[in-house]
Amino acid sequence: MDILVLMKVVPDVVEELEVGPDGKSLDTSFLRTIINERDDHALEQALLLKDKHGGKVTLLTLDAPDIDDVLFTALAKGADRAVKICGVESVQSTQTAVKLFGETIAKTPGLLPVDLILTGVSAIDDLDGLMAAPIAQQLGWAYTGVVTQVALADKTATVIKEFAGGVRGEYEVPTPAVLGIQAAEKPPRYVPVAKVRAAMKSMTIETVDAPAVEAATTVEVQQMAKPQVTGHAEMIEGSPEEVADKICELLAKRGLI
Amino acid sequence: MAGNIWIVAEAWRGQVSEITFELLALGREVAGQAGAPLEAVLLGSNARELAQKLGAADSVLYADNAALADPVPENFATALAQLIKEKQPAAVLVPLTNLSVDVGVVLAAQLGVPFLNYCKDLKAEGGNLTATCVLYGGKMEAAVTASAKPAIIGILPGVRPVEQGRSDKAATVTDVAVTLAAPKVHFKRYLESEAGDVDITQKDFLVAVGRGIQTKDNLDLAEDLAATLGGAVCGSRPVIDQGWLGLSRQVGKSGMNVKPKLYVMLGISGAPEHVEGMKSSQCIIAVNTDAAAPIFNVAHYGVVGDALEITPALTEKIKAKKG
């Protein structure tokens, strides 16, 4: 069972985000990026399937600052091969990313065949689409999104998809298929730094040149800004003790305690 | 604007989802601005009576097909694509629920147009649609024009009050036919929500923990506070994904919708997927180390501080007060 995992990095929202000089995009000068959390779950799901069935897990990403750390970490966790698409801007619209991934998958020798392509169901910067469905469309493969469990048998993946209120659905998906992973069956595994360093020494990251693709033009950002707040919380200040006192008071006033 | 404004009605397990009415309310406004009719599209199997409930739309298209009985997004997308090619709507508004989002993205992929995501508001002006989209987990908003024909737009839950989209008017329903081949993906069955130890939707007091709680052991702090208040602990997605709390304790898009008297949030950033499940709580108190956390735009009271310090202090004070 061979699996291709598509990963991308997104801005780390733990950091303060600022709008760039064009007023339409993020200021990238101090931007820190991290792997899209859902892609990390897609990687974990791929590794869990490899643990069970064997086979190869290949990573495919767009080049970005710090991407090598992401890839070596994934290799240290047990992925077999890492390929990055070079010659691309680090921040991409999802439509463009879809084209870059789709063309690269179709044209780079040795990436296909696989049984599954896994990627995160969505990312916090997915303004103009989600990755998995259009890639499935390009390949003519089956697609299911918001997936939280995958079991593989010959030519079929049995997947669980999440709805709302804790209700889920079980589906049979013929392979090869593209799945949008919401959460892996287990939390993403931890890998010690020493193992990542070892991977850096013993493994290499392959590169492929980005295919020429046209940027999508039907979705255009006119303006980006921090949310205009219609209401803001009344802030409670002081030491933990003082804060606790004030909260207690307001709970009492509202008849909650 | 040439073409109708469409909303894709969501029906699930025999009922029209509330978000359908939110979309009708929004669609009503957009259609007014565009000078175009508002049309709702309902796809299902033996579900025609549900179409009657969509009277807020000027007209309703109802497609009945046995293949639309189960939630197989590919079938719904294929049916919509056929209707879109025939009727040429200007815009198609799709609910951003776990159920319908796959319909939207597969539809957009089939038509080769973008899927405009995370839309929290939409207006028509000067022949164009401008959407306000929530990005980066709620830390930024973008004003976006969508000029694709049709524009497929994913609408976040909570866009308008449900009541605003309900109507006593009987809908004008037109039956339309769609042809569906066997889908690639087969729906097998529903897995019901795990019988939880507690039903968090029934609790007046909830203490919600997020990634900011940092370790499983720290959950004890939240448990103590919840016990003191006479409520229960619930959590955001990362806490559930870590296995620190069961699925039945998840609040948000994939989890439960809760409206307690008090919702205390410890280390939750306020991503839209979480907020949609708790925004109707009567009193929301958020504790977060990040003064710019989006949750402070939602909460009634906010504390910039360390939940690990504030929670035990609060528990003690409440205990003392309650005596």
Ligand SMILES: Cc1cc2nc3c(=O)[nH]c(=O)nc-3n(C[C@H](O)[C@H](O)[C@H](O)COP(=O)(O)OP(=O)(O)OC[C@H]3O[C@@H](n4cnc5c(N)ncnc54)[C@H](O)[C@@H]3O)c2cc1C
């Ligand atoms: C299809 C889909 C469905 C989803 N469904 C849901 C859902 O049902 N429910 C849900 O919750 N999420 C859901 N999500 C995930 C959602 O997008 C967010 O990723 C999630 O809500 C973030 O959880 P969080 O706020 O706990 O973590 P984070 O966003 O990582 O926030 C942690 C916060 O803790 C703060 N913090 C850190 N340390 C401390 C401290 N010591 N004291 C106080 N604060 C601290 C940080 O400042 C930060 O704001 C869904 C996502 C997708 C794509």
